[in-house]
Amino acid sequence: MSTPPPRVAVLMATHNGGAWVGAQLESILASEGVAVHVFVSDDNSTDRTLEVARHVCADRMTLLPARRHGSAARNFFRLLLDVDWSDFDHVALADQDDIWRADKLHRAVGRIRAGGLDAYSSDITAFWPDGRRRYIRKSQPQRSRDHLFESGGPGNTFVLPRASADFLRRRLRATDPALLHRVDAHDWLIYAILREAGMTWGIDRFPGLDYRQHAVNVMGAATGIAALRKRLGMIRSGWYLDQVRLIADIAGARGGPVIDYVRDPRPTRLWVPLVHFRSCRRRLPEALMLLLILLDAGIRRNGADRA
Template sequence: MNIEKMDSLEEKRIIILMSTYNGGDYLDEQLKSIYAQTYKKFRVYVRDDGSQDLTKEILNQYKQQYENFEWFSGENEGASKSFFLLMKIVPLEDAIYVFADQDDVWLPHKLQHIYKVFETDDNMKPVLYCGDTILADDKLQILKKENFGKKIYPSFGNALIENICIGCTSAMNSCLLSKLVEKVPQYEVMHDWWFYLTAACYGTVIYDSEPLLYYRQHEGNAVGSGATKRSRLARRIRNHKKHKNQISRQVEEFSEIYQVYGENAGLIECIKRYKDSPKACWKLVTNRNIRRQCSLDNVIFKILFLLKQL
């Protein structure tokens, strides 16, 4: 693909990507928060993933009201595939690509903040931005969140076994978008984890501890975030049972799509071979570069690797 260059003296355009599915209860509130942004140079692209409620009516209303709003209707593919399909539709230019969920609410300065992050980006290598959120219930009442002041350290070794990128907080340059759509994965745990893997392998990942949106928690969330230690543990156990072998399968897919060299290639081989080789398994478990952010979590996952459960 050829990337259309914009005048370097101009502000970069922001392209917002959203996938919707039966989001009628919260969609209007989210779109209002987008159009209330202090940074105005943006365009919204929405792919509807086969909604059966009022979602399409709301999208039509915004299409009629705003010239910088487009939406497309599609078959139900699930959130991850829907976002990848949308990424192949949107124009590829020297812009900032910002991802949005249908049920959150953005703080007014979110786009301005992200623009500042990417303002000096030369678009020569993939860059992924992601960050923290304000957890809220379905009425946008803030939920208590345990915060230990822990810093997040993005790395490829971390990306192999843990996702720190919440999709609704993510933004990227066109260099990363171009790489992601060259060959869309047939299997990925979620699109945002695939973003993190790719950017950590080939470019830069920026994790921002300043939350820029209310991350609404409700029964319809495709992926939620527990507000307490107990709920997070319960969610992790559920996900492990539901997606057994998901980590090794995703790593296998990544290695088939991309050419990986050097230290990163060695880390991939640790994951790919640990079930068949006791030596490779021990190498994985003792490798300090393959790690999760939380120390206790890291120990648990290393035990699961020894048990060949990931």
């Protein structure tokens, strides 16, 4: 008797994705070596998103009751809080506009089982309408505190064994909804919660999907001058460190010199980022950028105290 394939619950958040959701669902349904079922939470789409989704995979899709969310993060939190995945072996997250490789899920499940991993993510390949393609690596060696300052890669690559998904849901349900409402990056929070709990997360040097780039990406692949300016603007506004503090609090980060400094960046403790910045981001250029952000926060605090 043959062993049944691993069962994967795919959680997809949609909003006005009618132009792309059909191709994405077809790629998910073509996954090899696993049995998939797609759970869709739609954020009040006004186009053909749901019509297309029903046409492509009506018999392998569960549509959650309509609800207004207002952001992709809140939509994904709804999926993580409400979907019944008790009959599945793994839980995966999916955007509405990518193209998955047929071996994406099978490879993820294999890596989880072979390595005893509690969670999995991977690299991606960004692609544009004009045919350009770019490999995006997120699989640099993990650092002891990187989970408090960045995600473990794009959320559309995340795959969790059911036990890890159950743990994550318990933590989300125990979190004040008002705090969850303020989180802008669900993937970063997921990574932070599991890593802070001591779970093993593997980031695979493998491009498991084609990451579609278009005018209405929530974040995109961060390429080009315009994308860089957008991110620098978010950082200078204080958004980034506000999210670090919020995610650290929700994840239960118990302190340590860097998080204590972020929570209270006193000028007398500027040595903290200088000593510890490299433990906070996987890529050196981003670690250096973080160092400047943290030093700036302490210097600004000094100016505010003098005023």
